[in-house]
Amino acid sequence: MKANYLTHDSIWSIPFKDYHSESLKSTITVRDAILCQAQSVGAATHLLHSWTLNGKFSIAKAYHWFRQAKPILVWAPALHHQFIIPSHRVLTTLALQPKLATLDNLTRKGIYIVNRCILCKSSLETYDHLFSTCSFTQKIWHGIHTWLALTDRSVNPVAELHWCTTRKRSRHWKNGWLKSSIAATSYQIWHERNSRIFQGLEHTEAQLLHLIRVNVCTRILHRVPSAVYEQAIQRLNFS
Numbered sequence: 001m002k003a004n005y006l007t008h009d010s011i012w013s014i015p016f017k018d019y020h021s022e023s024l025k026s027t028i029t030v031r032d033a034i035l036c037q038a039q040s041v042g043a044a045t046h047l048l049h050s051w052t053l054n055g056k057f058s059i060a061k062a063y064h065w066f067r068q069a070k071p072i073l074v075w076a077p078a079l080h081h082q083f084i085i086p087s088h089r090v091l092t093t094l095a096l097q098p099k100l101a102t103l104d105n106l107t108r109k110g111i112y113i114v115n116r117c118i119l120c121k122s123s124l125e126t127y128d129h130l131f132s133t134c135s136f137t138q139k140i141w142h143g144i145h146t147w148l149a150l151t152d153r154s155v156n157p158v159a160e161l162h163w164c165t166t167r168k169r170s171r172h173w174k175n176g177w178l179k180s181s182i183a184a185t186s187y188q189i190w191h192e193r194n195s196r197i198f199q200g201l202e203h204t205e206a207q208l209l210h211l212i213r214v215n216v217c218t219r220i221l222h223r224v225p226s227a228v229y230e231q232a233i234q235r236l237n238f239s
């Protein structure tokens with residue numbers, strides 16, 4: 001690494017590049033995680049020196065530090081409801097951390113491309129914009145909230161899932177309906193974004209709303225207890 005990559009930069013300043021070797025990219029990723037917590041190179045160096053035992057580097061100490069640094073995803077349990085389609089669960093888990101390759105994430109990794117939201121065509125594409133504040137996205141969330149008869153709701157999927165986990169009747173089928181809708185909406189927003197970028201195919205808000213409703217209803221009606229099946233049919237207004 002010193003001979004090939006660190007002739008002009010130190011490990012604390014070298015930027016992340018896609019053409020770097022996998023080992024260097026992994027090292028830079030770990031470096032960024034340490035710097036993010038330590039806030040400065042001096043503090044990070046001090047931290048590294050603290051991961052020693054009898055003068056030798058201690059993997060156990062470093063491992064313990066990284067385990068503590070990992071954020072607790074308070075909303076994650078809400079995504080384990082049986083009404084959520086597995087592919088929607090996976091995508092939503094990645095989207096909400098956020099780990100998807102949104103344009104701002106790609107720019108941070110050194111991939112320089114024009115950053116413009118493909119859905120509203122007027123703002124930068126960031127995680128918050130794509131899944132919460134985009135005018136296109138907000139119309140879909142509004143349609144979902146109307147369907148669920150929820151008023152004055154935020155359009156932040158993380159806050160929504162967190163809210164689901166705090167409800168007293170979190171095991172009620174209607175709570176699962178909301179969780180399933182949040183995951184399906186996040187999935188369709190990402191799918192629509194990719195469809196527009198990579199295939200040039202556009203769908204309207206109404207078409208996406210219909211697709212979300214069909215997916216959610218199909219899943220729920222296959223899994224809802226028979227005692228509340230008729231109630232679910234009427235409440236979902238699915239035909």
Ligand SMILES: [Zn+2]
Binds near residue numbers: 119122134
């Ligand atoms: Zn937008």
